[in-house]
Amino acid sequence: MIGDARAILQRNKKQTIRVKMLRKGVFDQLFPRQDRMEKVTGLIGFISAAAFRRLLAKSDS
Structure with missing residues (x-):
């Protein structure tokens, strides 16, 4: 289920290296x-x- 949600969110979207690393850390x-x-x-x-x-x-104050 989490993998499906990740695939939907990432579909056709350009992401920076920083965002890719953050997402990988969170999801994986x-x-x-x-x-x-x-x-x-x-x-x-x-x-x-x-x-x-x-x-x-x-x-x-």
Whole structure:
């Protein structure tokens, strides 16, 4: 299913090397591994919370 979705998204689309590497990393290395997905989800949550705190601090000034 993930492979089908990737094929649909990539069809007839020119992509930079950077985008190709990112997509390969996500689809081939991240999605198939539950442990990696959990780590990345936690990291994204931490980064989002930190950004929200910074935004809140700026609004209080």
